[in-house]
Amino acid sequence: MTDQHSSEQLSRVFAALADPTRRDMVARLTVGDATVGELAAPYDVSVQAVSKHLKVLEEAGLVSRGRDAQRRPVHLEAEVFDLMTKWIERYRRQAEQRYQRLDAVLAALQYAENPETAPSTPQEGTAS
Amino acid sequence: MTDQHSSEQLSRVFAALADPTRRDMVARLTVGDATVGELAAPYDVSVQAVSKHLKVLEEAGLVSRGRDAQRRPVHLEAEVFDLMTKWIERYRRQAEQRYQRLDAVLAALQYAENPETAPSTPQEGTAS
DNA sequence: CGCTTCCTCAACCGTTTGGTTGAGGAAGAC
DNA sequence: GTCTTCCTCAACCAAACGGTTGAGGAAGCG
Numbered sequence: 001m002t003d004q005h006s007s008e009q010l011s012r013v014f015a016a017l018a019d020p021t022r023r024d025m026v027a028r029l030t031v032g033d034a035t036v037g038e039l040a041a042p043y044d045v046s047v048q049a050v051s052k053h054l055k056v057l058e059e060a061g062l063v064s065r066g067r068d069a070q071r072r073p074v075h076l077e078a079e080v081f082d083l084m085t086k087w088i089e090r091y092r093r094q095a096e097q098r099y100q101r102l103d104a105v106l107a108a109l110q111y112a113e114n115p116e117t118a119p120s121t122p123q124e125g126t127a128s
Numbered sequence: 129m130t131d132q133h134s135s136e137q138l139s140r141v142f143a144a145l146a147d148p149t150r151r152d153m154v155a156r157l158t159v160g161d162a163t164v165g166e167l168a169a170p171y172d173v174s175v176q177a178v179s180k181h182l183k184v185l186e187e188a189g190l191v192s193r194g195r196d197a198q199r200r201p202v203h204l205e206a207e208v209f210d211l212m213t214k215w216i217e218r219y220r221r222q223a224e225q226r227y228q229r230l231d232a233v234l235a236a237l238q239y240a241e242n243p244e245t246a247p248s249t250p251q252e253g254t255a256s
Numbered sequence: 257c258g259c260t261t262c263c264t265c266a267a268c269c270g271t272t273t274g275g276t277t278g279a280g281g282a283a284g285a286c
Numbered sequence: 287g288t289c290t291t292c293c294t295c296a297a298c299c300a301a302a303c304g305g306t307t308g309a310g311g312a313a314g315c316g
Contacts, residue, residue: 007148015146019304020135023215030222036263049305051264056303070262070313081220085213087151092209094158147274164293177275179294184273198283198292 009061010087013080016060021045022053026062029076036072134211137189141212144188149173150181154190157204164200 017023025039040050054074057063061080066073145151153167168178182202185191189208194201 007151010151011146011148014142015303018139018143018146020139021304023135023138026219030219037261045304046306047263048265048307052304055264072263078220081216085216085220088209088213088216091155091158092206092213143273149274165291173274174276175293176277176295180274183294200293 006083009080010083012056012060013062013084016056016062019053019056022057025050025053025057026076029063029074033066033073033075035068036074039074137208138211138215140184140188141190141208144184144190147181147184150185153178153181153185154204157191157202161194161201161203163196164202167202 017026021043024042028034028039028042036047036051036054039054040047043050054063054065058065062077064075064077066075145154149171152170156162156167156170164175164179164182167182168175171178182191182193186193190205192203192205194203
């Protein structure tokens with residue numbers, strides 16, 4: 001439960017999804033489980049390369065692998081997405097709050113300079 | 129507006145956030161804008177290294193930079209987070225739907241085998 | 257048994273990445 | 287003007303990454 005672990009996990013997840021091929025595989029896996037061969041088919045790379053990609057996804061916890069004779073069906077693990085979403089949402093929310101505070105300050109300044117002008121409600125994130 | 133562009137943008141954003149130092153800087157920036165020097169202070173690396181990190185964040189669109197005399201204040205751009213969130217949510221939702229479908233199928237099978245057992249509503253993502 | 261299928265491991269290779277140091281531009285301070 | 291502060295650019299370096307080929311394990315098929 002250490003923050004250390006969580007941070008490394010997060011790094012692995014983000015790094016895994018930084019590759020478009022790997023993102024594409026994740027997209028493919030939302031439709032249903034697939035074998036390595038099936039996953040490799042659409043791409044113009046060797047099966048070994050795909051195997052490496054899957055290892056990266058697995059170590060990020062995005063994917064798990066079963067056994068079906070020679071085949072190794074790949075399964076998408078949706079839970080890890082929550083880790084990312086939490087991280088993103090945390091900072092996105094803080095940033096938004098900051099904007100709102102800034103808007104409030106600007107509105108107050110505006111009001112101090114021109115008390116005739118109604119401060120009204122600050123506009124939401126309409127920054128360039 | 130091409131998918132190409134969006135995919136490359138997504139790759140840059142994920143890659144940028146794959147580095148813990150860069151994630152930390154983003155966290156720091158949610159508190160408020162900061163100069164390069166201020167951002168560099170907490171870390172045991174050269175200012176040049178931090179400057180490079182900021183370039184990565186900027187090219188990912190996560191950050192913009194202003195001018196204040198010699199200083200280059202860094203500002204967090206919250207919009208790009210939405211791009212990520214959209215991508216994640218899309219696939220997380222699909223995966224969840226798939227689980228629900230699977231749950232429904234399993235419930236139906238269960239019901240077919242033991243019609244006495246009430247199928248009830250499938251539980252939400254409570255998988256291990 | 258031998259043979260084929262599915263997949264992974266190991267070694268190698270070029271490119272990218274995250275760091276360094278050194279040089280230097282831009283702008284306030286003296 | 288000179289000096290100092292803040293920051294970026296350029297060159298370099300080791301490590302990691304994404305790909306390749308070759309070898310080989312595991313398991314069904316003949």
